[in-house]
Amino acid sequence: MRGGAGALAYLYRQLGIASRAEAKGVSGCLTLLQCWIYDHFPTLRPSRLEPRELERGQAGAFRWRGTAPRSSKRRDAQMLAYYRQAIDSLTPQSVSWTPYGRSPHLTVRRTLYQGLLRFAEIAEYYDPTRCLRQLGYVQGVPYPPERPLVVRRPASTLGYSLSYHSVYDSYWNNLGAHSVHLDVFSTPIRRRPWEFAENYMSWYIRHSHPHILSDSRPVDDISDADTVSTIIF
Numbered sequence: 001m002r003g004g005a006g007a008l009a010y011l012y013r014q015l016g017i018a019s020r021a022e023a024k025g026v027s028g029c030l031t032l033l034q035c036w037i038y039d040h041f042p043t044l045r046p047s048r049l050e051p052r053e054l055e056r057g058q059a060g061a062f063r064w065r066g067t068a069p070r071s072s073k074r075r076d077a078q079m080l081a082y083y084r085q086a087i088d089s090l091t092p093q094s095v096s097w098t099p100y101g102r103s104p105h106l107t108v109r110r111t112l113y114q115g116l117l118r119f120a121e122i123a124e125y126y127d128p129t130r131c132l133r134q135l136g137y138v139q140g141v142p143y144p145p146e147r148p149l150v151v152r153r154p155a156s157t158l159g160y161s162l163s164y165h166s167v168y169d170s171y172w173n174n175l176g177a178h179s180v181h182l183d184v185f186s187t188p189i190r191r192r193p194w195e196f197a198e199n200y201m202s203w204y205i206r207h208s209h210p211h212i213l214s215d216s217r218p219v220d221d222i223s224d225a226d227t228v229s230t231i232i233f
Helices: 003-018 030-040 073-088 166-173 200-207
Strands: 115-119 122-126 150-152 161-163
Touching: 003 030, 003 115, 003 122, 115 166, 122 161
Parallel strands: none
Antiparallel strands: 115 122, 150 161
16 A cells, blocks of 8 residues: 555544544644645635645645744634634635546546555545545435444543454455446536535434534524535545
8 A cells, every 4th residue: 555545544543533532632644634624725724825836746735835823822722713613604615625626536546446544553444435526526425434343432542443354455456346436426516516415414414513613503504505514524
């Protein structure tokens, strides 16, 4: 498995651990996560950073330059509150849905891979049916995830455990048999870049959190037109 896939698997695991109630930080390739955020959410970019053209061979992170403000407890608390509110206030028009082009899978076929990503003993499941709009397709209810052999997600970051059957390790080397066929699963987006299938929102609300802040609008008030909490995964 290539190094990039391993880095993504490790980041996925660390994000899972960071979601625990007692977590106080996060590790992994956070530069990758930051660049993903800047690519998709222009309103969340630091004002000092501007997109720039890459030279041949440069990593994507070079598109962003700037100096982070000096950290302090008061400033960090203010920024946390600001970003929580900013995320809940996103509109479909303020999101860059296809920052890598309308059909990145035509250039990088591995984008359609469906199976495990592994880094040493860490294995995380990757499924492009969870982010179809990034590929220019209407978002529908994704495939059910493969069930792990062992799952342990306590409130503490200690003891977090997730493992899969070794049979899934062979998927990576058989891309043809373990790729999503987009034209079978969905249809190309023809109107709005945030389009989703009729049954998707009801599924999403059952399985996720439409808002970060508890005093945001109730779920019943969310309409197709202004829902953007469905953009991630």
